[in-house]
Amino acid sequence: MCIIRKTAHEFSYGFPMHCNGIEYKNMKLREIQDILDASLIIGEAHLDREVHTCGASDLMSDILARLAEDCVFLTGLTTVHAVRTAAISGVGAVVFVRNKIPPEDVIAMAKEEEIPLFTSPYSMFVSCGRLHAKGLTGLNGDR
Amino acid sequence: MPDILFEKSFQINKKDFVHAGEASISAKNLLKSLQMDAGMIRRASICAYEGEMNVVMHGGEGHLALAIEKNRIILEISDNGPGIADTEMAMKKGFSTASDKFRELGFGAGMGLPNMKKNADEFELSSRLGEGTRVRMAFFTDAAV
Structure with missing residues (x-):
């Protein structure tokens, strides 16, 4: 049993850590793209950006209520509010699950806010599982 | 009174979900x-x-006002809407009177006001039925979250 609780901010100084044989590390967006078999919608210039944690929700309040800075944000919601929430929270990238692609105005907003967007063929559950298996933690550092 | 470096007010339009x-x-x-x-x-x-x-x-029509000082931000959000019937309940996590339309956008989970209180260093909610609501918050440079 191994419980590690740290804030996202602390993580940026604490990696890599080890627990049950899994190395926790910051992850580059290009690694996440690979793990999720995701297609890049916009943000090629930011593929080397590192994220510390992962938040997955269709409820924007869940992201706003937690330390979502520099996280990868998985959602099935493709509205402008998903990207506005990401911009306000300082999210590092957004992945839309189940092959969802947002409308043009949402993509334009993400471009303006410099938030890379991806779309993954996997469900929310499988996407989370794939990232978790590779060592990514939740927003509060839980495993 | 500390010197205000900058002041700015933004309009918020009632039920304008697209630009919200x-x-x-x-x-x-x-x-x-x-x-x-x-x-x-x-x-x-x-x-x-x-x-x-x-x-x-x-709310009704509203404003988001910022007053910026050297080490402090004052944020005031006010509207001329119907007001909050029970402010104590409104501050409870999970209490919500949001419509289905709002929930479809990923909001209305009853987390808004509690999250604002959590993130602000000073928080003051005042509301009068039939007149409107005002939330005034202050943020300091050195405050821990």
């Missing part, structure tokens, strides 16, 4: 351009956004 959040994005960009403390900007932006969404959903 734009005032907060503008406020965040303004704070960034003034090179305020990053943590303080993040907390203030989240509160502005939560408050703006509340006004769009529940």
